[in-house]
Amino acid sequence: MSCARASADSLWLRGLKAGLLIALELLLLLARPANSAETVRMGFLLGARRDSPVADVHTAFELWAEELSARFEVQMTVTYFDDIESMRQAFRRGEINGVGADAMLLGRNFKEDELADGYSVAMRGGWNLILLTGKESAIGVKDLLGKRVVLLENDQTSIIYLELLCHRHYARSCNRVFAEMQRVPSNNQAVLRLFFDKADVALVYSHGNELAKELNPQLEKRIGRVIGELPITSLYYAFFSASVSKDFRQRILTAIPTMHTYPRGRQLLDILKMDHLELAQPSELRPFTQMDKEYRQLKLQSERPKGRQ
Amino acid sequence: MEMMSGNADAGHSGWSILRWLPTNRMFLRVFGVFGSLLLAMTALYALLIIPLQRDSLLKVMYSQAATVSRSIIQACSDAMLTDDFGFVVEHNLQVLQNNKSVRSVVIVPRRGTAMRIAPEGWVMQENERAALPATAFEKESYGIINDAAGVSHYRYTTPIRFSGVIWGVIRIDFDTSEYEYNIDEMYRQLSYISLLVVLAILFAGYFFTLWLTRPISTISQAASRVARGDLDAHVHVKRNDEIGLLSRSFNQMVDALQQSRDQLENYNQELELKVAERTRELDELNRTLDQRVRDEIAMRKEQENLLIHQSRLAAMGEMIGAIAHQWRQPLNALSLVMQNMRMQHRMGSLTEKSMDRMQEKGEQLVQRMSSTIDEFRNFFKPGKHPEAFRLAQAMRSSAEIMEGVFKNHGIALTMECDETIELFGIPGEFSQVVLNLLSNAKDSVLDSGQAEPRILVRVIRIWDRVQISVEDNGGGIAPELLNKVFEPYFTTKDEGKGSGIGLYMSKMIVENNMNGRLEASNVRGGGARFTINLPAVRKSDSPRLQ
Numbered sequence: 001m002s003c004a005r006a007s008a009d010s011l012w013l014r015g016l017k018a019g020l021l022i023a024l025e026l027l028l029l030l031a032r033p034a035n036s037a038e039t040v041r042m043g044f045l046l047g048a049r050r051d052s053p054v055a056d057v058h059t060a061f062e063l064w065a066e067e068l069s070a071r072f073e074v075q076m077t078v079t080y081f082d083d084i085e086s087m088r089q090a091f092r093r094g095e096i097n098g099v100g101a102d103a104m105l106l107g108r109n110f111k112e113d114e115l116a117d118g119y120s121v122a123m124r125g126g127w128n129l130i131l132l133t134g135k136e137s138a139i140g141v142k143d144l145l146g147k148r149v150v151l152l153e154n155d156q157t158s159i160i161y162l163e164l165l166c167h168r169h170y171a172r173s174c175n176r177v178f179a180e181m182q183r184v185p186s187n188n189q190a191v192l193r194l195f196f197d198k199a200d201v202a203l204v205y206s207h208g209n210e211l212a213k214e215l216n217p218q219l220e221k222r223i224g225r226v227i228g229e230l231p232i233t234s235l236y237y238a239f240f241s242a243s244v245s246k247d248f249r250q251r252i253l254t255a256i257p258t259m260h261t262y263p264r265g266r267q268l269l270d271i272l273k274m275d276h277l278e279l280a281q282p283s284e285l286r287p288f289t290q291m292d293k294e295y296r297q298l299k300l301q302s303e304r305p306k307g308r309q
Numbered sequence: 310m311e312m313m314s315g316n317a318d319a320g321h322s323g324w325s326i327l328r329w330l331p332t333n334r335m336f337l338r339v340f341g342v343f344g345s346l347l348l349a350m351t352a353l354y355a356l357l358i359i360p361l362q363r364d365s366l367l368k369v370m371y372s373q374a375a376t377v378s379r380s381i382i383q384a385c386s387d388a389m390l391t392d393d394f395g396f397v398v399e400h401n402l403q404v405l406q407n408n409k410s411v412r413s414v415v416i417v418p419r420r421g422t423a424m425r426i427a428p429e430g431w432v433m434q435e436n437e438r439a440a441l442p443a444t445a446f447e448k449e450s451y452g453i454i455n456d457a458a459g460v461s462h463y464r465y466t467t468p469i470r471f472s473g474v475i476w477g478v479i480r481i482d483f484d485t486s487e488y489e490y491n492i493d494e495m496y497r498q499l500s501y502i503s504l505l506v507v508l509a510i511l512f513a514g515y516f517f518t519l520w521l522t523r524p525i526s527t528i529s530q531a532a533s534r535v536a537r538g539d540l541d542a543h544v545h546v547k548r549n550d551e552i553g554l555l556s557r558s559f560n561q562m563v564d565a566l567q568q569s570r571d572q573l574e575n576y577n578q579e580l581e582l583k584v585a586e587r588t589r590e591l592d593e594l595n596r597t598l599d600q601r602v603r604d605e606i607a608m609r610k611e612q613e614n615l616l617i618h619q620s621r622l623a624a625m626g627e628m629i630g631a632i633a634h635q636w637r638q639p640l641n642a643l644s645l646v647m648q649n650m651r652m653q654h655r656m657g658s659l660t661e662k663s664m665d666r667m668q669e670k671g672e673q674l675v676q677r678m679s680s681t682i683d684e685f686r687n688f689f690k691p692g693k694h695p696e697a698f699r700l701a702q703a704m705r706s707s708a709e710i711m712e713g714v715f716k717n718h719g720i721a722l723t724m725e726c727d728e729t730i731e732l733f734g735i736p737g738e739f740s741q742v743v744l745n746l747l748s749n750a751k752d753s754v755l756d757s758g759q760a761e762p763r764i765l766v767r768v769i770r771i772w773d774r775v776q777i778s779v780e781d782n783g784g785g786i787a788p789e790l791l792n793k794v795f796e797p798y799f800t801t802k803d804e805g806k807g808s809g810i811g812l813y814m815s816k817m818i819v820e821n822n823m824n825g826r827l828e829a830s831n832v833r834g835g836g837a838r839f840t841i842n843l844p845a846v847r848k849s850d851s852p853r854l855q
Binding site: 188193217 | 392393394395396398399402429430431432433
């Protein structure tokens, strides 16, 4: 600095300028998000979305990542996993700080305290898993022996629930209860098989049943009697890692509940065949983990030799 | 591009009201024809293209319908076999979801209730089977239909056929909005094209027509100016086509006209000068005309007198020759008388009686010779006044003069003449004409070396005209000389034999003094014929003639 050679007025002016510059830099530092260094690194299990083509899922998530990146000025990456084990390891290594999969797999593979708040997929008609039969049918939950059942393929929740029922009421695996177990890719197809007498009971999610009845009101007259039901909030969840700061999580998750209200968000939800998203807590996975736990216990009991009981 | 020199106001009179809206007929006609042709072509194009485009769009829809139906049938074949209609419905719902142009799919199975699947849902419908066309289970059908609500669909119906068995019928209704949009788009584009064509007609047609007609109009106006006499009118059309050529030709024509007019004016001026000069000369001539006429008449008279004189000299020569011929015999006879007298005297037998007889004989001969001279003198005695005279007598006197010459040369003269015919004129002149013709015929037959020379004089009366012809067998006149024989001083005779004025004088006498015609021609067989045509004298016209 050459202050010694500057005049008194000049020194005062220079001091004022320097003070203003420092104040401006302080304001900018305060305005910048505190967790600006954090990034969203989501991992999604591809098998978790059975209703949508893989390419559509990729596109939807990438668009979503771009949308959120632009909206929150954070870097967001999406990693896809073919199996839950790979995703779990990546999560443990910190490569991803968010996970998305169906509830049963998340409950089985992640501890509740590893996960922080996130969101769930909400559907009109709800996610309750219901066991349907014809209106005129006399079949009850205890009359399933030798019947034909139709359920969703690759849906762990449906399988566990059905196995739980079989073990509860028949103390045996479903293979030995039902005469035929038909696996179909969609709720609607399961309902239709029930409608066209290709099955005696159908295990579907309630929103699928509602949709099927909307598509054909004639279904309401012939089917719809519920003989078993698992009340669940959602089937699909995504959670941040508990290591992600709460402020950052909340800043990102504020967009979630209103996503279906703006066109771009609606477009993304349509691609993923979701009605809307809701905020969720890891505790919502407990019904799934409890059901899984009960099923395993009953299975063990049923497989234990009779003499040991 | 083009302009017209000279008077600018006159040059642009056709365009002066509104320069951009020329009102001349040619512009309007060309513009009208050009525009009408383009409009007609556009309309024709539209009329041709609309059905083709519509047909093409229908074919596209048919192709799409056939593809969708085949896809559905193929996908649902197993389900149809197992009556898995749930799959059929689910699949078609997906088809409808993925293909927004499909409005509904109706599956009518061979047995069971028909299913109608639409994007908004599906339903089992008993009456769909009845609504199918009668041939739905046999062959496909398609076309645009309107439903009860007035909504149009492209409906495609085809049997579900696989494994050689018809399992039902599928009927697909397609949204026609794209088709209608395309049709509307086609009409819109055609409208745009038509609008563009109209604009093009207005724009391009205007300038094209202007380009085409303006120079012609300019040339036309310039031509009108030229027609009014303004030869300063030139057009400058700088084009390399026929119009440019026309313009240049027009300018050349105007220049040529200008040049011609200048030349004409020069000629006029020169002519006026010459006329003035001629007028002066004429005035001068008029002043001296009387004197000149008198001089000319005198000169002509002198020439005529000279000719007459020459003619008379020639006639005199002829006469002397004739006298010589006439005298030759009496002179011989007189010589014989004289020889006889001398011989009788020598022999001593001259007696008084014989002396008297020979004297008497000599006197007779001398008297005859004297009378011959009188005849000739009388013949050539000039008559002063015209009078009626007998033609035969006048001809006989001429023949008698020539008689000695004819006898001497062995020329046979034949005359056929009515004694009663009379002519009016100066007998001496007429006799001289006949003498000339006879003398001419004599020379002709003698020159030709004819072995039997002959001359035929024939007189014919035809009503009030008399035709006298003198024919010979002297070989005739060369055709190229027929119109020259009456010219003065023209002769074919050897030098010293003919003066060339006999026939000329004869024609002058006949035609000027006797109101007749004298013509020459050739006769068949080799000879010349001179024909005199004269008016005859009626009895009442000649009281003095006895």
